Amino acid sequence: LLAGALSGGSPAAAGFEVFYQPIVRLSDRATVAVEALARWTDPVAGPVHPDVFVTMAERTGLVSAIDDFVLNQACADAQALAERFGRPIAVHVNVSAGRLGQQGLEDAVDAALTRHAMPPARLVVEITETLRIPDLPRAAAMVERLRARGVRVALDDFGSGYNALAQLHGMPVDTVKLDSTLTDVDTAPDRAGALCRSVLAICAELGITVVAEGIETDERAAALSGLGCPLGQGYLFGPPARLADLGQTASQPG
Ligand code: G
Ligand code: G
Ligand code: NA
Ligand code: MN
Numbered sequence: 001l002l003a004g005a006l007s008g009g010s011p012a013a014a015g016f017e018v019f020y021q022p023i024v025r026l027s028d029r030a031t032v033a034v035e036a037l038a039r040w041t042d043p044v045a046g047p048v049h050p051d052v053f054v055t056m057a058e059r060t061g062l063v064s065a066i067d068d069f070v071l072n073q074a075c076a077d078a079q080a081l082a083e084r085f086g087r088p089i090a091v092h093v094n095v096s097a098g099r100l101g102q103q104g105l106e107d108a109v110d111a112a113l114t115r116h117a118m119p120p121a122r123l124v125v126e127i128t129e130t131l132r133i134p135d136l137p138r139a140a141a142m143v144e145r146l147r148a149r150g151v152r153v154a155l156d157d158f159g160s161g162y163n164a165l166a167q168l169h170g171m172p173v174d175t176v177k178l179d180s181t182l183t184d185v186d187t188a189p190d191r192a193g194a195l196c197r198s199v200l201a202i203c204a205e206l207g208i209t210v211v212a213e214g215i216e217t218d219e220r221a222a223a224l225s226g227l228g229c230p231l232g233q234g235y236l237f238g239p240p241a242r243l244a245d246l247g248q249t250a251s252q253p254g
């Protein structure tokens with residue numbers, strides 16, 4: 001089903017869409033970026049959960065078709081997003097880690113930026129690690145080439161996967177996205193608090209900014225902000241939504 005949807009040509013015609021979720025500054029909840037997230041409604045089976053179709057697509061080698069669709073749509077929407085939030089904001093896209101060793105990623109990024117006249121600094125590539133990064137030095141070289149263009153790079157789901165510290169050691173990323181399983185600093189202040197403080201200290205020393213994921217309550221947002229975490233993402237600030245529905249409930253600065 002998925003293969004048919006993606007090999008046939010237009011992912012949009014096959015029921016793929018892009019949703020956006022705000023990434024906010026915790027100090028004042030201003031939206032500074034959005035993460036673009038793929039959504040798929042199978043014409044027959046109905047909505048399919050992203051974890052399901054992303055995993056299926058990774059197994060069958062089709063995930064780059066999804067990633068490229070989202071990348072292109074996100075660049076196409078960048079201007080409308082800026083208007084929506086009243087300022088230029090960065091757009092995060094997910095790229096499966098397995099793709100980092102492949103030239104195709106750079107070509108796809110260059111093509112999307114050029115096609116939509118998007119400033120490279122507005123794009124953040126999130127390395128999503130559902131599969132182990134097969135060749136870290138090779139991935140690191142790709143990260144360096146993306147950054148040489150001015151594109152920023154983030155490590156997604158940091159702390160929940162393989163070799164988190166080795167990735168941080170090997171890859172010169174701009175941003176770490178702290179996995180939602182580690183951000184419960186309000187309800188587990190001793191353990192999660194110690195972990196978050198330590199990750200924030202490491203990242204500060206490396207000049208890396210941090211986004212805390214999965215923030216659903218004011219208590220958690222306040223606790224993370226109190227620890228010095230600069231940025232956050234989660235249902236508290238807004239769920240992933242269509243462009244047209246964005247910013248209706250999320251708090252706006254001023
Ligand atoms: O945000 P949500 O729960 O819908 O996403 C589930 C998972 O699917 C997340 O881990 C997210 O990173 C991944 N995902 C969503 N969109 C994309 C995409 O365009 N490409 C890749 N590779 N993963 C994505
Ligand atoms: O792995 P990545 O960070 O790319 O995935 C983002 C996923 O997390 C999306 O599927 C999104 O729907 C989900 N998500 C975003 N905010 C929250 C939240 O506050 N709570 C939970 N449980 N999931 C969230
Ligand atoms: Na992810
Ligand atoms: Mn992500």
